[in-house]
Amino acid sequence: MAQAWKCSGLRWAADGPVLTWIGGRRSAPARGERVAFAVAEGGVRTCVGARGHACPVRAGVPGRSVGARCEECARLDRAHSVAADTLADDPRPYRVYLAWFGPGLTKVGITACERGSARLLEQGAVCFSWLGHGPLMAARRTEELLRAALGVPDRIPYAHKRAVRTGLPGSEAERAAEIAELHARAVGLGGWPDSLTPEPFRSVDHAGVFGIEGVDRGPAVVGEVAELVAGGAIGGGLVAAAGPDLHLATERGVVVLDTRLMTGWELVSVEGAPCAVPVRELRRAAEVQDGLF
Structure with missing residues (x-):
């Protein structure tokens, strides 16, 4: 019988995506x-637990959940989260950034300086620019200032990011134009905290790293995995990876697998696995516009 493994998520290294597995294995x-x-x-x-601890009741979780946590573990996981504003005394320096995911889809956010651009890769940011750096609360206040003044959100549903990825402008300059304009407006605003040091505009483009350069001219994406199911399988050649997504060339066409759907399942390696999991049609940019604007 093949050995079963549990995936703990997709991480990004400088040279590309890395699948991590419970027990320390990496691929x-x-x-x-x-x-x-x-x-x-x-x-x-089953629930993946919280903050390195197993779920005490091994609660079952829905196949379509990208969090793979029961309600109690999800609460505990956010209890010491920067995103939830519960780490106000974190002494590490933070950076504020503008991230662009596609036409009309830009957000402001913060990340610990020590993480470099890992947070942007994990979010699937096609390009980004730093805005400034400083203590956590100064970075948080700046984020809120820019969110209100520039009219950009600090969170974007991942389905929206995936939907606009199929129609990206072809050049780095075109992709950077929107964050360049927002960066110029941001540095011209008053009210920045004194302890937040502004940074000049410099666009960092991830299209080549993700493998989505000219994605509209490559194999068409025919759908996305809706969920994994017991006894189901999927196999295909990797054509691109962005954020938590793997784009796999299957016998049904290119299918997007959100690797967060893998967590909580026992998985076994197979060779010629067909695409035998529920797949739904991928939403396109035009179908999410009402939710964006």
């Missing part, structure tokens, strides 16, 4: 390589 799929696995027969998806 770094390269573009062109085949990614294939099956969910154990009779398996049940």
